[in-house]
Amino acid sequence: MSNVEPSEGDPSPGVAWLKIDSFDDLIKHEKEIIDQIEKTPNGPNLFMIHPFLLLAEIGVQLSTQSKNEILKLSPQISGLSRTPYDALKRSGAQQKLNCRLKGLFRRREK
Amino acid sequence: MTLLAGFDLVSEFSHDTILYLIRSHLKVGGVLANPPFEITIPVSGSGGSGSAHLVVTGIHLDLNADDTATLTFDFRTGSVQFSSPQALSVCPLNGTIAVHASISLHPGSHHTQSIAFLITRADIAFSTAADHAISSSLSGKPVTPAQFKTLANQAITTFAVGSSPSSVQTVPVTFTVVPNEDGSLVPSLVFERLEVHCIANPSRNKQALALFGILLKANKAHGDHTHKTSSSIKAANDGMCISMSPEAFDALVLCPMLAKKLNTTVAKLPTACGSAPGIDTNGVTVTRIVDTFGDGHIDIRGTATKSGFCYEAHATFHGTLKFSVSDGTLVPHLVMDEPDVSVALDWYCWFIAGVIGPAELAIAGGLNAVGQSIAEGLAGDAINQLLGSGLPGVGTSGLGAGEVKTAEITPDGLTLQGTISSPVLPTNYNADKELGLSGSVTTTNKAVIGSGVFHTKIWCMANAKDYPYTEYSQSQEGTYSLTSQFVQLPLSPSFTLQPDDGPEIPLTGTSGTLEIAGVQSHYPMPLATGGSMVVQTVHIDYQINGTTIRLRNRPEEGVYAVWLNATATGCNGQALLDDNGKPLNPFAQVQFEGNHADIGGGYEADVQYCAAQMEAWIRQKSDQYAIWQKTPVWVEVNYPSPEELVRYVSDLVSLGLPEVDDVLRAIKTAHGNSFFRAILSPAARQPSLLTGGTAVRPPAAQKRLAR
Numbered sequence: 001m002s003n004v005e006p007s008e009g010d011p012s013p014g015v016a017w018l019k020i021d022s023f024d025d026l027i028k029h030e031k032e033i034i035d036q037i038e039k040t041p042n043g044p045n046l047f048m049i050h051p052f053l054l055l056a057e058i059g060v061q062l063s064t065q066s067k068n069e070i071l072k073l074s075p076q077i078s079g080l081s082r083t084p085y086d087a088l089k090r091s092g093a094q095q096k097l098n099c100r101l102k103g104l105f106r107r108r109e110k
Numbered sequence: 111m112t113l114l115a116g117f118d119l120v121s122e123f124s125h126d127t128i129l130y131l132i133r134s135h136l137k138v139g140g141v142l143a144n145p146p147f148e149i150t151i152p153v154s155g156s157g158g159s160g161s162a163h164l165v166v167t168g169i170h171l172d173l174n175a176d177d178t179a180t181l182t183f184d185f186r187t188g189s190v191q192f193s194s195p196q197a198l199s200v201c202p203l204n205g206t207i208a209v210h211a212s213i214s215l216h217p218g219s220h221h222t223q224s225i226a227f228l229i230t231r232a233d234i235a236f237s238t239a240a241d242h243a244i245s246s247s248l249s250g251k252p253v254t255p256a257q258f259k260t261l262a263n264q265a266i267t268t269f270a271v272g273s274s275p276s277s278v279q280t281v282p283v284t285f286t287v288v289p290n291e292d293g294s295l296v297p298s299l300v301f302e303r304l305e306v307h308c309i310a311n312p313s314r315n316k317q318a319l320a321l322f323g324i325l326l327k328a329n330k331a332h333g334d335h336t337h338k339t340s341s342s343i344k345a346a347n348d349g350m351c352i353s354m355s356p357e358a359f360d361a362l363v364l365c366p367m368l369a370k371k372l373n374t375t376v377a378k379l380p381t382a383c384g385s386a387p388g389i390d391t392n393g394v395t396v397t398r399i400v401d402t403f404g405d406g407h408i409d410i411r412g413t414a415t416k417s418g419f420c421y422e423a424h425a426t427f428h429g430t431l432k433f434s435v436s437d438g439t440l441v442p443h444l445v446m447d448e449p450d451v452s453v454a455l456d457w458y459c460w461f462i463a464g465v466i467g468p469a470e471l472a473i474a475g476g477l478n479a480v481g482q483s484i485a486e487g488l489a490g491d492a493i494n495q496l497l498g499s500g501l502p503g504v505g506t507s508g509l510g511a512g513e514v515k516t517a518e519i520t521p522d523g524l525t526l527q528g529t530i531s532s533p534v535l536p537t538n539y540n541a542d543k544e545l546g547l548s549g550s551v552t553t554t555n556k557a558v559i560g561s562g563v564f565h566t567k568i569w570c571m572a573n574a575k576d577y578p579y580t581e582y583s584q585s586q587e588g589t590y591s592l593t594s595q596f597v598q599l600p601l602s603p604s605f606t607l608q609p610d611d612g613p614e615i616p617l618t619g620t621s622g623t624l625e626i627a628g629v630q631s632h633y634p635m636p637l638a639t640g641g642s643m644v645v646q647t648v649h650i651d652y653q654i655n656g657t658t659i660r661l662r663n664r665p666e667e668g669v670y671a672v673w674l675n676a677t678a679t680g681c682n683g684q685a686l687l688d689d690n691g692k693p694l695n696p697f698a699q700v701q702f703e704g705n706h707a708d709i710g711g712g713y714e715a716d717v718q719y720c721a722a723q724m725e726a727w728i729r730q731k732s733d734q735y736a737i738w739q740k741t742p743v744w745v746e747v748n749y750p751s752p753e754e755l756v757r758y759v760s761d762l763v764s765l766g767l768p769e770v771d772d773v774l775r776a777i778k779t780a781h782g783n784s785f786f787r788a789i790l791s792p793a794a795r796q797p798s799l800l801t802g803g804t805a806v807r808p809p810a811a812q813k814r815l816a817r
Contacts, residue, residue, distance in 0.1 A: 049635070049642045075574065079564035079637030081581050083705050084644060087668055091646030093628055 016061040023069035026062070026104065033060055034101050042088050044099035050085040051077065051104070074106045113522035115337035118293075118325040118358040119301075122309065122341055123283075124349045125317040127530050129171045132181065135281045136227055138209055139269040143181060145169050148596055153190055153265040157257035160192035162265055163599040164203070173213075173317040175310035179227065181209040187598040188240075189681035190262070192253060200247040200258065201681035202598060205236040209270050213319065215306050216280050221288050223304060224280040225319070232270035234262050285321065293325035295362045302327050307335045318343055325358050344527045345515075353525040356403045364401055388415065394425070403521050407432045410444065410481070425449040429481045433517035433524075440517055440526070446481035543597045545686060545694040547676055549590030551701060554662075559583045564637045564709060569772040570720035577711035581635060583665040588700045590674055592657040597694070598680030601657050607650060607700075608673040621653045631668035632786040634707040640778035641786070644668065650702075665704035669783055671790035674698045701790055703783045714747045717780040724773065728765065747780050752791035755784060 018033070020026045026033070036058045037043035046054045055062060062070075071077060088095075114120050123131075133144040141147055148165045168184035188203035209232045216226035236244065236259070244255050253261075286300045293300040303324040311317045318341035324330055343349035354363075365383035369376045372391050377384045381398050388397040399412035410429040415422065427449040434441045514528040560581035567574035592603045606614035609629045617624060627647045634641045648670055651662040661674070675697045678686050686694045721744035728742070742761035745754045759777070762770055778785045 045642075048639060049633075075565045076567075076638045077636075078566070079562060079579055079635060079707075079709075081560050081633070081635035081705075081707075083559065083581070083583070083666055084633030084635055084642040084668065087631060087633065087646055087666060088642070088644045091644055093645040093647065095643075095645050096630065097643060 015059050017059040019061045020066045021063045022066050026066055030104050037101055044101045046088055048099055050080045053085050070105050112337050113353050114355050115335050116333040117322045118329055118355050119323045120353045121321040122318045122343050122351050124343050125314050126347045128319045131281045136279055151265050151269045153261050155261045155264050157261055158192045158253045159194050162190045164188040165596045173308040173319055177213050177308050179211045179213055183207045189598055195252045198251055199681045200244055202243055203240045205240050207266055208233045216278050221286050222284045223287050224284045226278045226280045228278045229271050232266045234266045292327045302330055309341045326361055342525055345529050348529045350530050351525055351527045353523050355523045359524055403519055406519055408519055423451050425451040435514055435516055444481050543688050544595040545696045546593040547590045547696045547698040548593050551586050551588040553584050554587045555585035557583050568716045568720050568776050569769055570723050577709050577713040579707055579709045582706040584704055584706055585665050586663045586702050588661040590659050590698055592676050597686050601678040603657050603676050603678045605659050606675045614675055617652050624650045629670050631670040633668045633705045634782050637779050640775040661700055663702035663704050668705045669703045669786040671699050671701040674700050706783055714780050717776045750784055752788040752793040755788035756793045
């Protein structure tokens with residue numbers, strides 16, 4: 001069985017307007033990324049379903065190091081699938097559950 | 111009319127009792143003759159071919175003088191579909207079908223004979239309205255009304271009788287018949303000869319079926335059933351009666367009982383039972399004892415002698431025997447009159463003062479003792495043994511419990527009147543017109559579309575663990591058929607699909623793809639959140655073939671449910687309505703599971719372990735503080751019923767503990783699509799399940815469920 005969790009190379013990434021090399025870099029741009037997610041139809045919901053696909057879609061390019069740091073800090077981000085992600089993308093319907101994001105990922109413990 | 115028509119014993123069963131037997135056991139064309147029922151039969155012959163469908167609603171029985179039964183069935187909402195010489199429908203049809211059957215006794219094993227029916231003919235008769243429908247439907251068609259009726263009659267006869275000679279059908283009312291031997295009443299009823307005949311009457315409740323029996327070999331040539339022209343049954347509907355001739359009473363009841371009481375054999379009794387000159391008992395010698403049937407009683411008469419050292423006394427005695435019935439038991443009442451005694455005294459007896467008086471007293475006392483023994487014998491022996499099962503000696507496993515109500519005595523014989531409480535018939539009580547949708551969803555293709563490792567900490571575990579998972583895409587197909595009961599055929603169905611709380615969308619044509627907007631779909635991924643929910647437009651491919659519909663999902667549209675509704679028109683193109691005039695409108699929930707995830711690594715077992723820990727903790731707290739009325743009991747991950755899972759989740763939510771969200775997520779993930787099945791099911795909308803007897807309000811619980 002291969003792990004088919006998406007990487008930055010997954011289909012349909014948006015034009016990268018932000019390259020993130022580390023977790024600290026990500027936190028530094030957190031507000032503007034969240035703003036971008038909020039502007040995306042069903043963005044927060046899509047982020048909840050598959051954060052990496054959504055970030056790629058909105059043009060946030062995560063380096064391997066930054067992705068590894070995220071997973072190290074939030075190992076529970078696993079068991080992701082693009083099937084529901086694509087379904088939500090396709091759907092133009094008003095969702096019954098709408099999320100709002102206050103932050104992207106868990107911070108480092110100080 | 112005579113009571114017994116020269117026979118020894120006649121058993122009569124009422125019209126209603128025989129109808130019960132028929133409805134319980136007789137089959138017409140393989141169908142139990144117990145309306146309501148429906149039949150579909152082929153119609154074929156010169157003029158055309160096709161099939162007929164009839165809903166049979168009633169049955170009437172006539173017991174005819176020629177020992178036949180006529181079963182008249184009422185039918186309604188019938189229709190005939192011709193496929194040749196051209197496709198055409200004839201409807202609506204109602205009327206009657208008369209099925210004729212001969213009645214006889216059919217020999218079985220061990221000298222048994224059972225009541226048997228042989229269906230010989232069937233005729234169909236249409237109502238005036240049906241005649242009009244036939245003329246109208248066939249106007250200008252290649253099948254004429256006359257041809258139609260001939261074909262219909264042929265079809266009904268072939269159905270009821272069969273193409274080859276139909277076979278005899280027995281009902282479980284059996285008798286033992288041993289020819290050329292004396293029969294018996296007890297310990298079992300054995301006939302020397304037995305005949306079955308109908309007692310006809312224009313009024314059905316006076317009709318009966320009678321078994322005419324010879325018990326005594328000496329009477330084998332006796333009996334002519336035609337002399338019994340009316341039934342002796344007194345009960346209005348559920349009656350039966352058994353009549354016994356005086357001769358049979360003497361030979362099979364009185365004499366054997368006397369012999370037993372007097373410790374001898376029948377042959378050693380005096381006239382009229384035996385040929386002995388007398389028999390000594392209780393200090394007297396009984397020299398003759400005879401009985402005579404009168405109106406309401408039996409006279410017992412006899413003679414006796416008694417002799418002393420100087421006298422010889424001759425006595426004649428008389429007693430009146432009557433019967434009453436108490437709790438189904440026959441109770442004899444014998445009153446002995448004072449005997450007439452003539453005493454012949456030797457000369458020297460004149461010198462013994464008062465000798466006559468003692469002689470009379472001795473005789474009277476002795477005869478009273480004889481009378482007492484007769485009464486006791488009748489009470490304890492023959493007749494009541496015969497009545498032991500309620501019905502005198504008849505093998506009646508096919509009938510209900512019988513109870514003797516009265517005993518009547520006439521010069522013709524003794525008649526026991528009783529009733530039979532037949533058990534409740536196995537009638538189809540759900541006799542309403544109905545349409546239904548029967549079917550299920552099956553997976554036609556399952557493919558792996560992803561796999562990985564799910565890293566999570568289940569709430570009660572010390573550390574997080576890795577659990578491998580596999581995600582599947584599932585193509586599914588739901589096949590549903592419209593079923594019917596007691597409605598006019600053929601069915602022309604119309605189907606609609608409907609999301610929860612959405613409008614019905616008709617399915618047009620025989621195939622296509624339906625788009626349903628606003629459907630709430632579920633996906634098991636991401637596992638960490640217990641899945642996701644998407645409101646979207648789903649696409650369902652459909653194919654309609656007659657009364658069957660096939661629905662196919664698109665796997666990428668996840669797990670969702672829609673309602674399949676149906677209506678139908680019958681043969682005449684009118685909407686099928688229930689008995690209250692409302693359209694019959696069956697529906698079924700169709701659940702598709704296009705997306706599915708399996709989690710390995712002992713995930714389910716770990717969740718179950720934590721749930722058990724929590725259950726034990728809650729039980730402890732409940733015992734101590736009575737905080738919670740209900741303890742959620744873990745539902746195993748093995749296709750649980752939606753009701754079980756909904757109740758479990760509802761009970762969990764009602765705890766109001768901070769950990770509940772974590773617990774719910776883990777449970778949702780562990781149960782996977784079973785969880786979605788539960789929240790999509792009607793069970794999730796049942797307030798009784800959601801409240802579960804706790805303080806939780808349904809909307810809150812439902813909201814938690816769907817999250």
